[in-house]
Amino acid sequence: MIKYPNGEVYKPSEVKNARKKVMGDKNNSNRGMSLEKDISLSCEFYNDRKLTLIYKRPTPIKVVRMDKINKSKITEGYFSMKSTTDYNGVYRGKYMDFEAKETQSKTSFSFKNIRPQQITHLRRVHELGGIAFFIIRFTSLDETYVVDAKDLLDYMELDIRKSFPYSFIKERGELVENAYNPRLKFIEAVDKIYFDKK
Amino acid sequence: MIKYPNGEVYKPSEVKNARKKVMGDKNNSNRGMSLEKDISLSCEFYNDRKLTLIYKRPTPIKVVRMDKINKSKITEGYFSMKSTTDYNGVYRGKYMDFEAKETQSKTSFSFKNIRPQQITHLRRVHELGGIAFFIIRFTSLDETYVVDAKDLLDYMELDIRKSFPYSFIKERGELVENAYNPRLKFIEAVDKIYFDKK
Numbered sequence: 001m002i003k004y005p006n007g008e009v010y011k012p013s014e015v016k017n018a019r020k021k022v023m024g025d026k027n028n029s030n031r032g033m034s035l036e037k038d039i040s041l042s043c044e045f046y047n048d049r050k051l052t053l054i055y056k057r058p059t060p061i062k063v064v065r066m067d068k069i070n071k072s073k074i075t076e077g078y079f080s081m082k083s084t085t086d087y088n089g090v091y092r093g094k095y096m097d098f099e100a101k102e103t104q105s106k107t108s109f110s111f112k113n114i115r116p117q118q119i120t121h122l123r124r125v126h127e128l129g130g131i132a133f134f135i136i137r138f139t140s141l142d143e144t145y146v147v148d149a150k151d152l153l154d155y156m157e158l159d160i161r162k163s164f165p166y167s168f169i170k171e172r173g174e175l176v177e178n179a180y181n182p183r184l185k186f187i188e189a190v191d192k193i194y195f196d197k198k
Numbered sequence: 199m200i201k202y203p204n205g206e207v208y209k210p211s212e213v214k215n216a217r218k219k220v221m222g223d224k225n226n227s228n229r230g231m232s233l234e235k236d237i238s239l240s241c242e243f244y245n246d247r248k249l250t251l252i253y254k255r256p257t258p259i260k261v262v263r264m265d266k267i268n269k270s271k272i273t274e275g276y277f278s279m280k281s282t283t284d285y286n287g288v289y290r291g292k293y294m295d296f297e298a299k300e301t302q303s304k305t306s307f308s309f310k311n312i313r314p315q316q317i318t319h320l321r322r323v324h325e326l327g328g329i330a331f332f333i334i335r336f337t338s339l340d341e342t343y344v345v346d347a348k349d350l351l352d353y354m355e356l357d358i359r360k361s362f363p364y365s366f367i368k369e370r371g372e373l374v375e376n377a378y379n380p381r382l383k384f385i386e387a388v389d390k391i392y393f394d395k396k
Binding site for chain 2: 124
């Protein structure tokens with residue numbers, strides 16, 4: 001645990017994640033495009049075509065000190081705890097909110113990948129009539145799924161396992177087509193889950 | 199104009215605004231509660247009662263350098279240009295996006311208060327079926343209005359003036375009731391504009 005000057009407490013793994021998000025992951029550079037990069041490019045594609053307006057939430061940073069001379073320069077800051085999910089925006093008038101995660105495992109997706117505040121947040125989005133989901137990539141299989149958050153959260157609450165079996169995600173989720181542009185046709189998967197079936 | 203190491207160019211007024219947002223406005227401390235504080239507290243009220251889920255967007259910060267020893271400490275950062283509106287979230291399943299502004303004037307609200315990227319952004323939210331509005335406070339009159347973004351943007355496009363007359367905002371907007379908790383009953387105004395009339 002790392003304690004901040006503002007009294008907030010942060011797990012080292014969360015610091016690592018936040019750091020990776022703002023500074024990039026150098027260890028990952030030769031593994032090809034990351035899921036996050038694919039999603040951001042796909043959002044740009046959909047936004048440019050005026051189909052959606054989806055933004056990546058900025059990583060919240062607590063600014064403690066500014067430069068006295070250069071008024072635009074921050075000289076001391078810390079990652080803030082308040083972060084929820086990666087993306088939100090509007091599609092077909094609806095509020096849309098989602099988190100992207102990837103795993104090396106071929107057989108399961110660990111609950112550890114989902115933070116408690118993300119569970120609370122996505123549950124609330126669902127309750128308020130918004131569209132809440134996860135984009136989960138099994139990197140070793142090169143398969144990416146859109147899975148409704150409610151399906152995942154309900155399964156977690158059953159408390160029978162510590163991970164989602166791959167078969168569960170494959171069955172409940174919608175496989176996202178890889179393409180050139182957009183790289184991930186995830187809006188088509190969202191259509192199938194939230195709009196076509198109704 | 200201030201040029202950043204990453205090549206972005208920033209107006210001094212924008213730097214001042216971003217700085218005020220993250221560091222607080224010391225000059226404003228004896229003028230009582232700011233509009234932003236009122237809105238944040240009101241959002242908390244509505245969120246706690248599970249009526250909405252509205253968040254203030256974090257001010258985007260470009261992190262340039264991290265401390266080598268303390269892995270959670272940012273030692274050089276700059277405000278990023280990419281900022282759009284202050285708040286977004288979900289209400290009645292709909293995507294909601296708004297910007298809060300205050301003016302000392304008793305007679306008009308200058309177009310200068312609205313940045314070009316906010317115009318583009320809120321226009322797009324409206325086009326995609328989301329709820330897009332401004333919360334405008336005439337501090338000298340102690341009157342706060344919710345005004346549909348489309349009404350304001352259409353008026354700006356007429357290009358006949360450089361500000362909205364107070365009378366226009368009073369007529370098109372919905373006066374927000376001041377209260378103790380929530381301080382600003384702006385969701386009630388949103389209901390009147392976007393839901394009751396339909």
